[in-house]
Amino acid sequence: MRYLEDFQVGQTFELGEFTLTAEDIIAFGERYDPQSFHLSDDADGPFGGLIASGWQTGSNCQHLLVTKLLGDSASLGSPGVERIRFLKPVRPGVSYAARFKVQEVTPSKRREDRGTMLGQILLTDPKGVLVYSLDAFILFSRQGATPGGA
Amino acid sequence: MRYLEDFQVGQTFELGEFTLTAEDIIAFGERYDPQSFHLSDDADGPFGGLIASGWQTGSNCQHLLVTKLLGDSASLGSPGVERIRFLKPVRPGVSYAARFKVQEVTPSKRREDRGTMLGQILLTDPKGVLVYSLDAFILFSRQGATPGGA
Numbered sequence: 001m002r003y004l005e006d007f008q009v010g011q012t013f014e015l016g017e018f019t020l021t022a023e024d025i026i027a028f029g030e031r032y033d034p035q036s037f038h039l040s041d042d043a044d045g046p047f048g049g050l051i052a053s054g055w056q057t058g059s060n061c062q063h064l065l066v067t068k069l070l071g072d073s074a075s076l077g078s079p080g081v082e083r084i085r086f087l088k089p090v091r092p093g094v095s096y097a098a099r100f101k102v103q104e105v106t107p108s109k110r111r112e113d114r115g116t117m118l119g120q121i122l123l124t125d126p127k128g129v130l131v132y133s134l135d136a137f138i139l140f141s142r143q144g145a146t147p148g149g150a
Numbered sequence: 151m152r153y154l155e156d157f158q159v160g161q162t163f164e165l166g167e168f169t170l171t172a173e174d175i176i177a178f179g180e181r182y183d184p185q186s187f188h189l190s191d192d193a194d195g196p197f198g199g200l201i202a203s204g205w206q207t208g209s210n211c212q213h214l215l216v217t218k219l220l221g222d223s224a225s226l227g228s229p230g231v232e233r234i235r236f237l238k239p240v241r242p243g244v245s246y247a248a249r250f251k252v253q254e255v256t257p258s259k260r261r262e263d264r265g266t267m268l269g270q271i272l273l274t275d276p277k278g279v280l281v282y283s284l285d286a287f288i289l290f291s292r293q294g295a296t297p298g299g300a
Contacts (some may be wrong), residue, residue: 029172029260031209031213032209032210032212032213033209033212033213033216034213034216034217035220035221035225037214037227037290046226046227047227054227054228054231055205055209058205058208059181059183059205059209060182060207061205062203062205063181063182063183063184064182066183066184066185071185073183075185077185077197077202077204077236078236079185079199079235079236080233080235080236081231081233081234082233083230083231083232083233084230084231084234085225085230086229088227101262123198135170
C-alpha cells in the first residue's frame with residue numbers, strides 16, 4: 001500500500017500498454033465524442049483515417065494508472081489536471097505504452113493527514129514517439145493517517 | 151456550419167444537461183477507473199458514497215459539446231487541454247448542466263486556413279454550484295478554407 005511519503009520526485013513507473021480496435025474507437029466515439037474522425041475511417045478527413053477521442057486515450061491511460069499503481073495506494077482522487085497534450089493521433093491496431101513520472105510531492109499545509117502529488121503520464125507509440133502527455137494532481141493519504149496504516 | 155471566425159470572445163453556449171445512474175458510474179469505473187469510490191456506494195469512503203470518474207464527467211461534457219456545438223462546425227480536433235478542475239463530486243441521480251464560453255480566438259500564424267479557440271466548459275449542479283471546469287483548445291478551419299465554405 002503506497003502512501004504520499006512512498007513517492008519521490010523523479011520516480012518512474014511503467015504502466016503497461018493498450019491497443020484499441022476500430023470497433024473500440026467507434027463505440028466510444030458514438031457514445032461520447034461523435035466527431036467524424038472518431039466514427040469512420042475516412043481517408044479524406046483531417047487525420048487521414050480513424051483516430052481515438054482524446055477522452056478515450058485519457059480514460060485508457062487512467063485504467064493503466066489505476067490497475068498498475070493507484071489501486072494499491074491510499075489515493076483520495078484528483079483535484080485536477082494541469083495540462084494534456086494530444087501530440088499525435090491514436091490509431092486502431094497500434095500498441096501504445098504508458099509511463100508515469102512523479103514530478104512533485106507536497107504535504108498539505110491545512111490537513112496533516114494528506115498531501116498532493118503532481119504526476120505525469122507519457123504515452124508513446126512502438127517507435128517511441130510521444131503521442132499524449134498528461135500532468136495531473138492526485139491526492140494521497142499520509143502513512144498512519146488511515147486505519148491500517150503503519 | 152461554424153468556422154473559426156464565427157466565434158467571438160465572450161460568447162456562451164448552453165450545452166444542456168446529463169444525469170448518470172449508479173450503474174453508469176460503476177460500469178465506467180470498472181472499465182476505465184476502478185478506484186473504490188467509482189465502484190461502490192461505500193458511505194465510509196473518502197467521498198461518503200459513489201462518485202463518477204473525472205474521465206466520465208469529462209467524456210459526458212464532451213458529448214454535450216459535440217452534439218450541441220462542434221458537430222455543426224469545422225472542428226479539426228484538439229491540440230490539448232489547459233486545465234481541468236474537479237471541484238465537487240459528481241453523483242448518481244443528479245442533473246448537471248454544462249455551459250461553454252469562448253475565451254480566445256487565434257488565427258494560426260503558420261497556416262492561414264485554420265486557427266485555435268480556447269474554450270471553457272463549466273458544469274453546475276441544480277443549485278448552481280460549480281462542480282467541474284475545463285479549459286481546452288479546439289482547432290477550427292477558417293471560412294472558405296474547406297470545400298463548401300461560403
